[in-house]
Structures are given as structure tokens and as C-alpha cells.
Amino acid sequence: MKKPPAKVLLDLDSAVAAWRQIADQLRTLIVEGALPPGEALPPVRRLAIDLGVHFNTVAEAYRSLAAEGFLEIAHGHGARVAERENPRRATPEVAVDFRRRLRELVAGMRARGLSPRQAAGELRLMAAGLEKL
Amino acid sequence: MTRILAILLVFAQPAIRDLLSGRWKTRGNTLFSVRVDPAFAASDTARAIMRTFRLRVWLWTAVVAVAFALAPADAFHRSHWITVALLVTLAGNTVAFALANRAVSTMASPVPAPATRTATLHSPGEPGVVPLALIEWCGMLFPLLPPVAASILLILRAAPSVFVAPMLAISYAIALLQIQTVWSLRFGARESDWAPDPALSRRYRAYSGLINTLIFGFISLNGCTLLLVPPGRMFTYFAVSLPAQIVVTFVAFRLRAWLKRHTVESSSDPMPDDAWKWGQFYFNPADSALVVPARSDVGFSPNFARPSVWITWTVANLGVFGGLAYVLRATLHSM
DSSP: OOOOOOEEEEETTOSSOHHHHHHHHHHHHHHTTSSOTTOBOOOHHHHHHHHTSOHHHHHHHHHHHHHTTSEEEETTTEEEEOOOOOOSSOOHHHHHHHHHHHHHHHHHHHHTTOOHHHHHHHHHHHHHHHHTO | OHHHHHHHHHHHHHHHHHHHHTTTTTGGGEETTEEOOHHHHTSHHHHHHHHHHHHHHHHHHHHHHHHHHHSOGGGGGOHHHHHHHHHHHHHHHHHHHHHHHHHHHHHSOOOOOOSEEEEEOOOSOOTTHHHHHHHHHHHHHGGGHHHHHHHHHHHHHTOOOTTHHHHHHHHHHHHHHHHHHHHHHHHSBOHHHHOSSHHHHHHHHHHHHHHHHHHHHHHHHHHHHHHHSOGGGHHHHHHHHHHHHHHHHHHHHHHHHHHHTTTGGGSOOOOOGGGEETTTEEOOTTOOOSEEEOTTSSSEEEBTTSHHHHHHHHHHHHHHHHHHHHHHHHHHHHO
């Protein structure tokens, strides 16, 4: 069966900057394998038009992902997903950062009406999915 | 006879608008380019706004027709007088639309634009793109052929007339606009504006560009033929060429109408209301798109906030209106 095309969603009401929303979603798609290494990303101009934002917003997201090692940007050839191995062991700082960001995310969602029970349910679902990897 | 034909042509515009006006409320629940609640679109207030709009359009057309009827008989032997009358009627229609747009903005409660936008990260190589690319390139090159061919033939004949330069200026300006339009539809359009499926979106845009290019390409072709063919043979030219032009344009319209059922109605419309100036002209500096589908359901609008768009339109309009003014001035002097 043909895989559905990967999509990027931009929430204009979100407090998170547009470039960060784009970068976060692309990173998720790359880490989860929806965008395999070597896959070409749409040109900056194309994605900016489709999302209705300025070219610089998308360029900033691409630059940020390239700095993190997720993308390779070649002038004249656009951006491609880089060959990248995830580190086998995370440093303690990474685990601390993960916990902090998770708490912030849950707090943000609760502030928007998500009940603690719903939040716990979603986290359990995610944990079950992660344990299968 | 010419006078009656000219008046009929002037009346054709509001008649077409009247035929289309029933659809104006359909696209994305908008009425005169304002996003409204479906209940408002069906209300008595909306119907009253629509009635007033139609009344204004028909009244203005009647004024132009009366001006035509009272004008000196000589004027009707000049085809460009009809062009002026059509432009004046079009300007009146645009003002009527702008007034209806303002009335809806004042009376309807505001409906916010959708807060989310989605982009598909599809790979660049889609199946079936070669014929579409051919349509797009033909769309860009077709309006350029008549003025280029006319220029070469006129240089070879070395028989310039007072109308050659302005007519060629108008034809080149039309070609410039068409190249810009088809280019924008291919490379500067937001896919989800036209259809949820990227492949269908591109096909719909290719046919929209083709229709535009056919209409304006034929205008350019007829104008350039006027320069080349002796007046006595124009009847033969039009007798052969006009039916062919009408058939080709009709086929292109049918193809697009067939595609439209699957496209525009189900597409997204992220454009804010205040970006639609006078309800018909899109001006949004925050949007990178060069062209967006018109909310009035008649074609599309360039994004006049983009420098490449307004520079092209300025140059092209200078060519068209400069050429037209020159021809009119020369005609008035010769009368």
C-alpha cells in the first residue's frame, strides 16, 4: 500500500514561533522514519508558499535542522535528510532536559483544558509505542 | 448594425456576471469576498445586498449603452471604441463589487480565518507531469507568438503605419502578463488553495492558465492580424478564425469545469478577509504566494504585494493603456 505523504501543520494561534513549529515537525518525521535519509525536502520557496509564511521562516527551520545534523543543505540542490545515527547512550543532561520539556508540555496542555487523566492516557500510549521500538 | 453589435457586446458583460453571480457565495462560505456564516449567506440581508449589486451593474451598463447610442456614428467604425466601452463597464462592475463587499463586511459578523495550515512534503517527481508541463509552456509561449511573428513580418515588409507600434506594445504587454500568470500558477501558487490533492491542484492550475492564455492570446492574435491583413480580407479571417477560437476556448472551459468539481470547493482558504482589497484584488505582504484563487469564483487574483507581480503589472498596464491612448489620440486627430 502506498504510504500517505508526510505533512507539516502550522498553528498560527500557537505561542511557538512558526520556524520552530516547522523544525520540530520535520525532526519528528525524520526521527520516526517518515522522511528517510537522502529524501529531498521541498524547496524553501515551495514550503513557504504552501504554509503562507515568509521564505526566511522556512529557511530558518532548515538551517536549525542542518545545525543539529538532521539535514544537509547544498547550494543549488536544496535540502536533503542527512544520514545520521542516533547516539546509543544519552548523557544525564539529555534526560533532565527531556523531563523538563515534558513537564512544560503537559502543563501547557493542561492550561488548554486537557485533564490530568487524558494527559496520563496519552503518555501511556506513547510509552507503549516506544517500548516496542 | 455596428452600433447594435457594440451595444450588445457592452451588455454581454453584466449578463455573464449575472449568470455567475449565483455562485459568488459558494467558495469557502464567502459572500462578495467576505468570509461569512452560512446562515448569513442565505439571509434576507444577503439577498438584498445581491439585488442592489445586480441593480447597480445593470444601471451602469445602461448608462454606457445610452452614451453609445448618443455618440457620433463615425465612432462605431473604430473597433477600439468598443474596447473603451468594455473597460468603462468593467470599471463600473468593479466599483459595484467593492460596494457590495463593504456592505457585507459591515453587516455580517466576522468569521475568523482558519488558524492552521498544512503543507504536503511530496517528492518532486509526480506521475503524469510531462503533458502538464507541455500545457504550461504552451500557455507561456502562445501569447508571445502573434507579436513576435507580426514584428518579423512588418520588419520584412518595411511598411509601418501609425498603429503598428502601439498595437505591438499592447500585444507584448499581454504576452508579458500571461507569462507572469502561467509562471505564478505553476511555481508561485499554494497547492492546497486549489485542491486537497497536489497532483489535481497542478492539473487544475495548468488548465486555468491555459484558459487565460487562450483568451488573451486570441485577443493578441486578432490585434496583430489587423496590422498584417488588408481590411478587405478581415471578414474572411474572422469567418474562419473566430469559430475555431470559440471552440478551443469552450473545450478548455469544459475541461476545467470538469476538474473544478473535485478541486476548489474542497480546497482550503487561509487568506484573511482584509487582504482582499475592493473584494477582488489580493494584497497580502505576509503571504509568499504569487497567485490565489479569487473568492468571487471568477478566476484568480495575483498577490499584488509581491514585487515581481506589481512590477510586471505596472509595465504591462503601461503598455496596454499607453498603446490604447496613443491609438485613440491618433484616431481623434484623423476624424
